Amino acid sequence: MLRRLITLGCEYSDTKTLERKIILVNIAALLSIITTAAYYLLYLIYDNSALLFSGGCQMLLLPLFSLSLWNNYRGNFTSARWLLFLVAVISVLTAITTGQGTVFNTHFYFMLFAILPIALFRNEEWLSKAAMTSLNMIIYIYLEVFGWPHDPAMELLNQSQVMFLQVMVAASCISCLMILQSINEVYAEQAEQSLQRQAFTDGLTGLYNRRYFSIQLKQKMAQAPLCLLMMDVDHFKQVNDNYGHDAGDQALKHLAEVVIEHLRSNELFARIGGEEFALILPAKEARQRAEKLRLAIASTPLFYKSRRIDLTVSIGVYQKGNGDSEEDIMRGADKALYLAKVQGRDRVITNSAPEYKKTS
Incomplete structure (x- = not known):
């Protein structure tokens, strides 16, 4: 009262x-x-x-x-x-x-x-x-x-x-x-x-933005071994072209919700670009975690105005090495993501993969 x-x-x-x-x-x-x-x-x-x-x-x-x-x-x-x-x-x-x-x-x-x-x-x-x-x-x-x-x-x-x-x-x-x-x-x-x-927040998805992500990455680099996971929505332009930009926005929000359901308390997830996301996670089992996230997204379609939109993502994973700077980690994860897209999308590539080492 x-x-x-x-x-x-x-x-x-x-x-x-x-x-x-x-x-x-x-x-x-x-x-x-x-x-x-x-x-x-x-x-x-x-x-x-x-x-x-x-x-x-x-x-x-x-x-x-x-x-x-x-x-x-x-x-x-x-x-x-x-x-x-x-x-x-x-x-x-x-x-x-x-x-x-x-x-x-x-x-x-x-x-x-x-x-x-x-x-x-x-x-x-x-x-x-x-x-x-x-x-x-x-x-x-x-x-x-x-x-x-x-x-x-x-x-x-x-x-x-x-x-x-x-x-x-x-x-x-x-x-x-x-x-x-x-x-x-x-x-x-x-x-x-x-x-x-x-x-520090992305207005569309409610996730942290690139600015906050960079600050946290610098701080976490001094702590336990970590991996940087970079994720990009496959054929996102087609979603916008076929269903409209509002559908594209809903797709990004949907992806964020799916990933958040699989996050652990010590992991940081952010939207760092248009359809690009990044995740800081412990080095242990990083490859397995990335595969689980990829499968979770692929098996959880977005229903928009009674239409089903199937989404897939390409993921690049980079494990921090001794002496790596923030730029090295970002560049390495981005390179792994690029290889995942070049090799057909809807897959995970790590910096320990043979195809990654061949291009080093």
């Missing part, structure tokens, strides 16, 4: 930035409701007439905070933000002017309200940011300099009660800022991870 309230309106968001701001408004509205209710409960405990009157006036504004949530739910984001700020400002001013005065430092909330527009409004809404920040700063400075008299009934509160309310004001302001910062950090981290995924 709480999660649903926090994410109200997110389904209308077309960017992560807007989604973050929607969530921040929802959380701010919920915190305002909870804080107002908590203060009023404390006023009931203190049984002070001035506090009860000012708190009662604030409680009348609670439905307007809920209206901010409703506006987000309806996709009216600008209205939700403005309503939240205006109601929050009016609520605090109501508390100060109807009895509490500035004895609890309640005007500190205006400092918080001056900061929040930076996080809640978008960059293109700079005028709203400036207006709301300026308004709250003016109110804060005025109350800090001139103060506001409190109701005489406030004198009935003892020092510990006054101090506790002052601590509540400070704590709630700090808590709001911490929550705001935490949400911003979470979304910043998610945005960074998303950019990293985009930089």
Whole structure:
């Protein structure tokens, strides 16, 4: 239930930035409701007439905070933000002017309200940011300099009660800022991870791309003996010509899914070109693994628009030798792949094969 309230309106968001701001408004509205209710409960405990009157006036504004949530739910984001700020400002001013005065430092909330527009409004809404920040700063400075008299009934509160309310004001302001910062950090981290995924991921198949593959190959070369497997779809141009480019895309995605089903946890699979794929795997049983992958692809046709498309692949396997560089390994696997295609396709050639050694 709480999660649903926090994410109200997110389904209308077309960017992560807007989604973050929607969530921040929802959380701010919920915190305002909870804080107002908590203060009023404390006023009931203190049984002070001035506090009860000012708190009662604030409680009348609670439905307007809920209206901010409703506006987000309806996709009216600008209205939700403005309503939240205006109601929050009016609520605090109501508390100060109807009895509490500035004895609890309640005007500190205006400092918080001056900061929040930076996080809640978008960059293109700079005028709203400036207006709301300026308004709250003016109110804060005025109350800090001139103060506001409190109701005489406030004198009935003892020092510990006054101090506790002052601590509540400070704590709630700090808590709001911490929550705001935490949400911003979470979304910043998610945005960074998303950019990293985009930089290292092939958009069509969801596999790693050539850039990431090269980075990992360099790192893995210093570890246990490895083999590089390079795979190319046979007669891929015919698939595009006979069935259309969408069918070609589906064929590449289909091949990726078949191979992924046969991968082990320590193996890295990537799309490094148009219809070309590469796989880093342990040197042990590399030839057998390559044959299993070739047979798995050949025996798993793609069904596209009620038509069967049989796919085969040519595979070149190169086992890293002493002193081999990244370029040597890539060149060697590419050479083995070329030989597999020259000799009829739908086969595996390794750098230990006689035909490979003859061309060395």
